[in-house]
Amino acid sequence: xxxxxxxxxxxxYFERTEKVPITKEEIRTIQLSKARLKPGxxxxxxxxxxxxxxxxxxxxxxxxxKVIAIDYDENxxxxxxxxxxxxxxxxxxxxxxxxxxxxxxxxxxxxxFIGGTGGDTKEIVQLxxxxxxxxxxxxxxxxxxxxxxxxxxxLDNLNFDSIDITQVTISKSKKxxxxxxxxxxxxxxxxxxxxx
Amino acid sequence: xxxxxxxxxxxxYFERTEKVPITKEEIRTIQLSKARLKPGxxxxxxxxxxxxxxxxxxxxxxxxxKVIAIDYDENxxxxxxxxxxxxxxxxxxxxxxxxxxxxxxxxxxxxxFIGGTGGDTKEIVQLxxxxxxxxxxxxxxxxxxxxxxxxxxxLDNLNFDSIDITQVTISKSKKxxxxxxxxxxxxxxxxxxxxx
Amino acid sequence: xxxxxxxxxxxxYFERTEKVPITKEEIRTIQLSKARLKPGxxxxxxxxxxxxxxxxxxxxxxxxxKVIAIDYDENxxxxxxxxxxxxxxxxxxxxxxxxxxxxxxxxxxxxxFIGGTGGDTKEIVQLxxxxxxxxxxxxxxxxxxxxxxxxxxxLDNLNFDSIDITQVTISKSKKxxxxxxxxxxxxxxxxxxxxx
Amino acid sequence: xxxxxxxxxxxxYFERTEKVPITKEEIRTIQLSKARLKPGxxxxxxxxxxxxxxxxxxxxxxxxxKVIAIDYDENxxxxxxxxxxxxxxxxxxxxxxxxxxxxxxxxxxxxxFIGGTGGDTKEIVQLxxxxxxxxxxxxxxxxxxxxxxxxxxxLDNLNFDSIDITQVTISKSKKxxxxxxxxxxxxxxxxxxxxx
Numbered sequence: 001x002x003x004x005x006x007x008x009x010x011x012x013y014f015e016r017t018e019k020v021p022i023t024k025e026e027i028r029t030i031q032l033s034k035a036r037l038k039p040g041x042x043x044x045x046x047x048x049x050x051x052x053x054x055x056x057x058x059x060x061x062x063x064x065x066k067v068i069a070i071d072y073d074e075n076x077x078x079x080x081x082x083x084x085x086x087x088x089x090x091x092x093x094x095x096x097x098x099x100x101x102x103x104x105x106x107x108x109x110x111x112x113f114i115g116g117t118g119g120d121t122k123e124i125v126q127l128x129x130x131x132x133x134x135x136x137x138x139x140x141x142x143x144x145x146x147x148x149x150x151x152x153x154x155l156d157n158l159n160f161d162s163i164d165i166t167q168v169t170i171s172k173s174k175k176x177x178x179x180x181x182x183x184x185x186x187x188x189x190x191x192x193x194x195x196x
Numbered sequence: 197x198x199x200x201x202x203x204x205x206x207x208x209y210f211e212r213t214e215k216v217p218i219t220k221e222e223i224r225t226i227q228l229s230k231a232r233l234k235p236g237x238x239x240x241x242x243x244x245x246x247x248x249x250x251x252x253x254x255x256x257x258x259x260x261x262k263v264i265a266i267d268y269d270e271n272x273x274x275x276x277x278x279x280x281x282x283x284x285x286x287x288x289x290x291x292x293x294x295x296x297x298x299x300x301x302x303x304x305x306x307x308x309f310i311g312g313t314g315g316d317t318k319e320i321v322q323l324x325x326x327x328x329x330x331x332x333x334x335x336x337x338x339x340x341x342x343x344x345x346x347x348x349x350x351l352d353n354l355n356f357d358s359i360d361i362t363q364v365t366i367s368k369s370k371k372x373x374x375x376x377x378x379x380x381x382x383x384x385x386x387x388x389x390x391x392x
Numbered sequence: 393x394x395x396x397x398x399x400x401x402x403x404x405y406f407e408r409t410e411k412v413p414i415t416k417e418e419i420r421t422i423q424l425s426k427a428r429l430k431p432g433x434x435x436x437x438x439x440x441x442x443x444x445x446x447x448x449x450x451x452x453x454x455x456x457x458k459v460i461a462i463d464y465d466e467n468x469x470x471x472x473x474x475x476x477x478x479x480x481x482x483x484x485x486x487x488x489x490x491x492x493x494x495x496x497x498x499x500x501x502x503x504x505f506i507g508g509t510g511g512d513t514k515e516i517v518q519l520x521x522x523x524x525x526x527x528x529x530x531x532x533x534x535x536x537x538x539x540x541x542x543x544x545x546x547l548d549n550l551n552f553d554s555i556d557i558t559q560v561t562i563s564k565s566k567k568x569x570x571x572x573x574x575x576x577x578x579x580x581x582x583x584x585x586x587x588x
Numbered sequence: 589x590x591x592x593x594x595x596x597x598x599x600x601y602f603e604r605t606e607k608v609p610i611t612k613e614e615i616r617t618i619q620l621s622k623a624r625l626k627p628g629x630x631x632x633x634x635x636x637x638x639x640x641x642x643x644x645x646x647x648x649x650x651x652x653x654k655v656i657a658i659d660y661d662e663n664x665x666x667x668x669x670x671x672x673x674x675x676x677x678x679x680x681x682x683x684x685x686x687x688x689x690x691x692x693x694x695x696x697x698x699x700x701f702i703g704g705t706g707g708d709t710k711e712i713v714q715l716x717x718x719x720x721x722x723x724x725x726x727x728x729x730x731x732x733x734x735x736x737x738x739x740x741x742x743l744d745n746l747n748f749d750s751i752d753i754t755q756v757t758i759s760k761s762k763k764x765x766x767x768x769x770x771x772x773x774x775x776x777x778x779x780x781x782x783x784x
Contacts (some may be wrong), residue, residue: 005648007594008621024617026754032594033617049351060593118375144375149541152768165761166614167770169365169380169561172385173753181739182755184365184380202399204425222422222558227471229400229421256397345737346454348572361565362418363574365757376544378559511766536767561757561772570707571732576757576772 002087007056014052015082019075022050023115023141027169027188032056033191034139034164035111042065046099046124046133047071047116051080051092058089059111067092067193070099070105071116103127114140122150124153129158132195140191148189160193198283203252205226210248211278214317215271218246219311219337222366223265223384228252230335230360230388231307236260240327241307242295242320243267243312247276247288254285255310263288266295267312299323318346325354328391336387344385356389394479399424399448406444407474413468415507415533418562419580424448426556426584427503428533432456436501436523436524438491438516439508440461443472443484449505450481459484459500463492463508495519506532514542521550524587532583540581552585590675595620597740602640603670607663610638611703613730614731614758616774618637622727622752622780623699632697632719634712635659635704639680641667645701646677655680656694658687659704686769691715702728710738717746720783736777748781763767 002009008029013133016022023031031053037043039062045054048069058067067151069092071077077096084092089118095102100123112128114121122141142148155163171182198205204225212218216283217221219227227249228232235258241250244265244273254263265275265288272376273292275292280288296319317336324334334356338344367378394401402422406412415423419503423445429435431454437446439460450459461484463469469488476484487494492515504520506513513532520530530552534540547555564575590597595618604610625631625639625648633642646655656722657680659665661721665684672680683690688711700716709728713733714729716726726748730736755777759770 004624004626005593006621006623007624008618008624025621026756030596030614030617033594035594036592036596037594038592113645143377144372145378145537145541145544146367146375146681149537152537163766165770167759168614169757169759171383171755171757173341176340179342180753181339182341182383182753184382186380187367187378200428200430201397202425202427202429204422204428221425222560225398225425226418226421229398229417231398232396232400234396235399257406341733341740345733347470347732361572361574363565364418365563367559367561370557376557378557388677420626516745536764537770538767563775565733568732571734573731574733574775576774578772579759580772 002059007060009052009056014050015086016074017079020079021052022052024185027141027168028052028056030166030168031113031139031141031190032060034190035113035137037061037111041110042108042128043067044103044106044112046112047070047104047189048080049076049115051083051086053113054080054092054132055083055087055089058092063091065091066068068095069093070095070097070102071161072098094176100127101126103131106131108133109136111139112135114124114138116167121147122154125151125154128159129160129195134195136195138193138195142189142191143186155191155193159196162194166190199371203256205248205252210246211282212246213271213275216246216269216275218248220366223337223364224248224252226362226364227309227335227337227386228256230269230386231309233257233307238304239263240299240302241265242299242308242310244276245272245311247279248290249309249311250276250288251279251283251285252288253308253374264291266288266291266293268305270293271281294311295320296323299327302327304329305332305349307333307335310334317343318350321347322354325356325391328390332391334389334391338385338387339382347387351387355392357392358390360388362386382383385392394451399452401444401448406442407471407478408442409471409479411498412442412465412471416445416577417583419533419560420444420448421453422558422560423505423531423533423582426582427505427529429453429503432584433502434500435459436504437461438493438495438504438506440472441468441507443475445507446472446484446506447475447479447481450483455483457483460487461485462487462489462494464490476497483528491516492519495523496521500525501528501533503529506530513539514546517543517546521552526587528587530585530587534581534583535578543583547583547585552588553588554586556584590647594626595648597640597644602638603667603674604638605663605667608638608661608667610640612758612773615729615756616644618756619701619727619729619778620648620777623701623725625649625699629698630656630696632691633698634691634700634702635655636668636682637664637703639671642680643671643675643677643703643705646680651679656683658685658690659682660686669718674767686767687712688715691719694719694723696741697724699725699727702726709735710742713739713742714746717748717783722783724783726781726783730779731774732778739779743779743781747784749784750782752780754778
């Protein structure tokens with residue numbers, strides 16, 4: 001269904017519902033690039049939402065790799081499963097539950113995505129650090145000011161380097177009868193770093 | 197109702213309807229500052245929409261000044277009149293009709309605002325040039341790429357200097373149960389210049 | 393030198409030095425509008441920098457009003473004085489020193505601007521609250537993520553309502569031989585509120 | 589030197605000079621994703637600049653694919669060659685010359701990148717259309733308003749569908765002694781489309 005080498009599956013290829021926000025394709029593409037994936041990698045996707053990042057990561061790491069997608073929202077878990085089926089992906093496991101507990105039961109990871117707007121981002125970043133192999137990458141998508149601050153605050157005290165903080169604002173064109181206007185989407189801040 | 201010296205009446209103070217877009221207060225404030233108003237000025241507001249710019253300008257130019265507000269949309273004309281009444285303003289005349297015709301019937305102006313997303317912006321800028329007194333200011337709010345280009349193209353051939361092109365992107369905070377997110381509004385480009 | 397009713401003195405009208413950053417004119421205009429000034433007001437400008445906000449406020453509040461400008465940076469104090477002289481303003485007092493101490497020695501204010509990127513913004517907001525008359529406005533210009541968070545955190549526990557958080561991103565056009573490009577300026581977040 | 593599956597080579601991995609602007613990594617990542625590359629593809633990179641897009645594309649299309657990089661600026665050609673050597677890439681040919689002439693001498697392409705800020709973008713888009721295989725993708729990076737307009741205007745009359753217009757604004761964090769500020773980069777508009 002998507003046989004290109006690069007991430008960037010258009011949003012409209014995914015099953016979507018009003019209840020679960022989807023990471024927009026350009027944001028997703030940047031997040032995937034910051035994760036620096038390789039075939040065979042083990043990847044966690046914490047707060048997987050629609051599953052769009054899990055699916056693009058699963059394609060990049062090929063069948064020898066494995067994605068573990070976690071969400072506490074049943075709607076997200078269901079939507080992720082639907083999308084996995086739609087794209088015919090076999091190397092994603094979906095876990096329904098609280099990330100702070102579920103992540104403890106998992107093994108090591110080579111890359112960890114943290115999304116969602118939950119208030120626990122800070123604690124999850126700490127847990128992610130413990131699970132990441134040295135050289136592994138963490139990629140955090142943030143929309144709340146409080147989350148941004150709390151992650152910034154904690155990051156310096158954890159074992160990360162090559163810390164990158166990038167705010168991305170996307171506008172999309174819309175044709176009207178009178179011309180082309182740009183519709184702004186909400187800014188997302190992407191923090192990425194390498195486990196030392 | 198608004199007895200402050202500076203523009204910046206909050207949007208929610210105005211009557212609004214779904215049919216007529218309102219220039220957001222921060223954009224309006226910048227547009228008013230670019231117009232460099234003085235008591236006694238004659239001001240045109242072409243494509244007056246909700247009337248918010250007309251009203252703020254009418255306050256700044258005081259009762260010795262006069263605003264002429266034009267819109268081809270009956271809903272806009274009605275809404276502008278409602279807002280004039282709400283704010284108790286006496287120095288605004290509202291004209292319903294095609295700006296390209298109506299502007300020809302008017303006298304000279306000291307400042308001219310051009311808004312709306314109509315396809316005629318280019319021609320209206322040309323007409324506005326003829327109506328502006330030397331030293332008078334034109335302020336154009338633009339959201340369409342085609343309008344931006346056509347105004348840029350024409351401006352160099354008209355009698356304007358001190359041309360300023362400023363794109364403004366506003367985000368507003370929204371409190372959610374989990375924290376504060378920023379909601380982006382669509383970017384507006386404000387072109388202003390002085391008639392030579 | 394500037395005899396218009398509205399704020400929006402172009403940046404190039406001010407004396408500037410490399411050592412002292414100037415609040416850009418569009419940001420300044422929005423900050424002034426959020427302050428809701430009236431003739432006769434007493435205004436504090438904490439972290440006055442180039443003095444551009446003090447000068448525009450001094451014009452708005454007219455000769456019956458008074459601005460007190462404070463900065464701990466000697467270069468800023470000197471530059472503010474130069475600009476006061478340049479614009480022929482008589483109702484601004486400039487204080488050199490630590491805002492946290494100096495503000496304690498002042499009387500009540502009707503509007504308080506807080507600028508700069510100092511680490512003490514949180515404490516100064518608290519002091520400003522004590523100095524503001526009921527109905528008075530506080531306007532804070534923020535560029536650091538940590539400052540934004542600390543102000544957000546404190547604001548709910550202070551006596552403020554009508555809290556408004558607006559991020560403003562300005563781009564300015566630049567003509568090249570091949571066409572017009574937009575140069576982005578760094579985003580500024582403006583928090584304003586009314587003392588209850 | 590870069591053995592990850594996803595694009596997103598950090599800017600600092602490339603040789604750079606002051607004379608040749610480099611497409612920033614997040615912008616480059618989005619451009620690559622819009623190109624939808626596959627192993628074996630033939631890719632043109634018109635206005636290759638530093639060669640960063642050519643190199644990332646060359647990795648994605650693997651050794652069975654081929655990138656042809658063109659630039660009229662000798663400095664860009666030299667820099668691209670340096671980067672090709674640095675990354676040990678063997679499937680890029682670099683052509684020095686006027687794209688409008690050089691592209692005529694080439695065969696068909698599966699994906700075409702058009703960059704630079706040259707005034708000829710409109711004509712090059714037309715030539716690119718003729719060279720693209722059906723289903724092939726064009727990806728245009730634009731920073732000038734005039735170029736944006738001229739491409740918009742022409743696109744509807746060419747054989748393209750799935751037209752996507754995305755403006756991307758990136759801000760990068762900078763640590764100061766007092767906290768973290770965001771530095772804005774200039775917005776880039778990326779237009780992509782599929783040859784019908």
